[in-house]
Amino acid sequence: MLLIYCPNCLEHREEEEFSYGGEAHIARPLNPETLSDTQWADYLFFRKNPRGIHHEMWYHATGCRRYFNATRNTVTYEILETYQVGTQPQITGTDA
Amino acid sequence: MKRYSGFSLLKNALSYHENWQKVWRNPTPKKDYDVVIVGGGGHGLATAYYLAKVHGITNVAVVEKGYLGGGNTARNTTIIRSNYLWDEAAQLYELSLKLWEGLSQELNYNVMFSQRGVLNLGHNLQDMRDIERRVNANRLNGIDGEVVTPQRIKEIAPLINISPESRYPILGASWQPRGGTARHDAVAWGYARGADALGVDMIQQTEVTGIRRAGGAVVGVETSNGFIGARKVACVTAGNSGVVAAMAGLRLPIESRPLQALVSEPIKPCLDTVVMSNAVHGYISQSDKGDLVIGAGVDSYNGYGQRGSFHVVEHTVQAICELFPAFSRVSMNRQWGGIVDTCPDACPIISKTSVEGLYFNCGWGTGGFKATPGSGYVFADTVANDRPHALAEAFNLDRFNTGALIDEHGAAGVAH
Ligand SMILES: Cc1cc2nc3c(=O)[nH]c(=O)nc-3n(C[C@H](O)[C@H](O)[C@H](O)COP(=O)(O)OP(=O)(O)OC[C@H]3O[C@@H](n4cnc5c(N)ncnc54)[C@H](O)[C@@H]3O)c2cc1C
Ligand SMILES: [Zn+2]
Numbered sequence: 477m478l479l480i481y482c483p484n485c486l487e488h489r490e491e492e493e494f495s496y497g498g499e500a501h502i503a504r505p506l507n508p509e510t511l512s513d514t515q516w517a518d519y520l521f522f523r524k525n526p527r528g529i530h531h532e533m534w535y536h537a538t539g540c541r542r543y544f545n546a547t548r549n550t551v552t553y554e555i556l557e558t559y560q561v562g563t564q565p566q567i568t569g570t571d572a
Numbered sequence: 573m574k575r576y577s578g579f580s581l582l583k584n585a586l587s588y589h590e591n592w593q594k595v596w597r598n599p600t601p602k603k604d605y606d607v608v609i610v611g612g613g614g615h616g617l618a619t620a621y622y623l624a625k626v627h628g629i630t631n632v633a634v635v636e637k638g639y640l641g642g643g644n645t646a647r648n649t650t651i652i653r654s655n656y657l658w659d660e661a662a663q664l665y666e667l668s669l670k671l672w673e674g675l676s677q678e679l680n681y682n683v684m685f686s687q688r689g690v691l692n693l694g695h696n697l698q699d700m701r702d703i704e705r706r707v708n709a710n711r712l713n714g715i716d717g718e719v720v721t722p723q724r725i726k727e728i729a730p731l732i733n734i735s736p737e738s739r740y741p742i743l744g745a746s747w748q749p750r751g752g753t754a755r756h757d758a759v760a761w762g763y764a765r766g767a768d769a770l771g772v773d774m775i776q777q778t779e780v781t782g783i784r785r786a787g788g789a790v791v792g793v794e795t796s797n798g799f800i801g802a803r804k805v806a807c808v809t810a811g812n813s814g815v816v817a818a819m820a821g822l823r824l825p826i827e828s829r830p831l832q833a834l835v836s837e838p839i840k841p842c843l844d845t846v847v848m849s850n851a852v853h854g855y856i857s858q859s860d861k862g863d864l865v866i867g868a869g870v871d872s873y874n875g876y877g878q879r880g881s882f883h884v885v886e887h888t889v890q891a892i893c894e895l896f897p898a899f900s901r902v903s904m905n906r907q908w909g910g911i912v913d914t915c916p917d918a919c920p921i922i923s924k925t926s927v928e929g930l931y932f933n934c935g936w937g938t939g940g941f942k943a944t945p946g947s948g949y950v951f952a953d954t955v956a957n958d959r960p961h962a963l964a965e966a967f968n969l970d971r972f973n974t975g976a977l978i979d980e981h982g983a984a985g986v987a988h
Contacts, residue, residue, distance in 0.1 A: 477881045477882050477883055478873075491881055495872060496873045513973045513975070514973050517825070520916075520972075522823050522825050522972070523825070523826075525814040525828055526814075527812070527828075527876045532873070550828075550874050550875050551875075552877065553875060
């Protein structure tokens with residue numbers, strides 16, 4: 477069970493209160509009609525799925541009911557930081 | 573290879589079972605191979621076996637970072653069935669099921685394939701409509717299946733609770749009598765032994781760390797024990813496929829997630845079939861040893877840690893107790909997780925890549941054990957002939973560009 481710090485509620489809550497939202501910082505294409513099939517595929521289906529540092533979205537379903545981002549290590553599962561949507565992470569890199 | 577038989581058992585008993593032949597050699601790698609298979613799970617080993625057996629390509633190495641069959645092959649709940657919805661998937665899984673039916677004889681190794689039947693329960697009207705549709709599709713594809721009533725389910729699995737008063741009442745199920753279970757290790761070991769006897773080298777404790785290319789074509793793999801040359805490299809690394817693909821500068825539409833399972837203390841025989849429920853997220857069978865083998869839903873987040881979160885297991889056990897109230901008294905012995913390679917359409921990728929001589933077989937997600945023989949069979953054919961096998965064609969990597977996805981979420985989903 478992960479203990480996740482919600483940057484809106486400002487406290488640690490149990491994973492069961494949240495749902496996972498997948499990779500963060502994926503920008504919606506601005507000109508969808510000009511995208512090639514490969515670009516669409518990339519946007520829809522291809523994720524980084526790194527072994528190590530991952531920036532991802534979480535939704536605090538039974539709390540503030542808002543999305544936020546987290547930086548998590550996908551090997552140790554340690555959550556290194558959580559931060560607001562629209563801001564950038566402090567911790568980057570790929571180290572496992 | 574010395575064949576196993578009643579006679580060999582007798583003969584070896586006379587020498588106190590001390591002179592059995594080693595099941596496979598432990599060779600030092602050659603300088604180069606025709607084909608290097610990355611990943612010594614069931615799928616990789618089956619690929620090696622059929623490369624040698626069907627295509628006569630024996631200058632092959634299987635390079636495994638741990639020990640043979642120690643990945644998801646060792647961690648799964650061994651459910652086998654072929655009742656998938658779409659033609660492409662149904663045909664692939666049915667090829668597998670047919671191979672399972674003769675596998676112990678083919679390999680001269682008891683894989684303990686037990687056709688005890690598989691029930692997929694429906695708990696609401698939509699479940700039942702989906703089940704009817706799937707069973708009809710299966711029958712049109714020549715795959716056995718029927719829609720059964722709660723009363724019939726009770727006959728098949730007497731301990732099950734079919735009370736209409738239960739939280740998620742059972743309204744019916746699909747029933748595939750030819751489905752069942754097999755012994756996970758035996759499958760890996762049987763294929764490894766068969767491939768080894770045909771000359772394939774099993775290189776264990778050797779991690780592939782790079783894929784060397786020259787002029788757009790593969791020339792070999794970098795490993796923790798040095799470079800191994802190869803004309804073709806076939807990657808079958810399940811949850812780690814994205815990491816391996818990145819070694820060749822490729823991306824895959826795969827996300828790696830923990831999937832958990834648990835087993836109880838051994839108890840007397842009480843469940844001689846496989847019961848699965850997508851809706852309440854649980855599936856259960858009983859092993860020959862007597863333990864209840866229970867599979868959970870997939871954890872929601874990406875991970876490589878071979879473990880998941882406890883509440884997922886808790887949720888599954890609640891569902892199992894609801895289905896089988898008698899099991900609430902049974903103690904659980906062990907729990908573990910494997911890292912499954914989930915694909916957007918819940919179907920595998922069996923494909924050539926943009927790098928010449930580099931092939932991937934992955935994306936089996938939560939349900940690839942059942943496909944082990946068929947997957948190896950079509951992948952070996954694909955690698956040997958450098959073009960997709962007819963049954964693998966639909967599972968090419970390009971389908972994510974063309975949009976020709978094969979949506980098996982209904983039949984695969986959380987269930988296996
Ligand atoms: C808990 C659980 C329950 C499941 N239940 C079922 C079920 O009931 N029915 C079903 O059909 N399926 C089930 N599955 C799915 C099934 O286990 C897998 O789809 C299948 O076993 C995959 O086989 P594989 O040979 O491709 O992968 P694996 O057995 O995982 O083999 C891949 C191998 O690649 C090796 N490897 C990875 N990276 C490298 C590298 N860089 N260098 C060298 N080697 C490497 C790994 O060590 C591993 O041994 C379940 C999975 C889990 C985790
Ligand atoms: Zn919150």
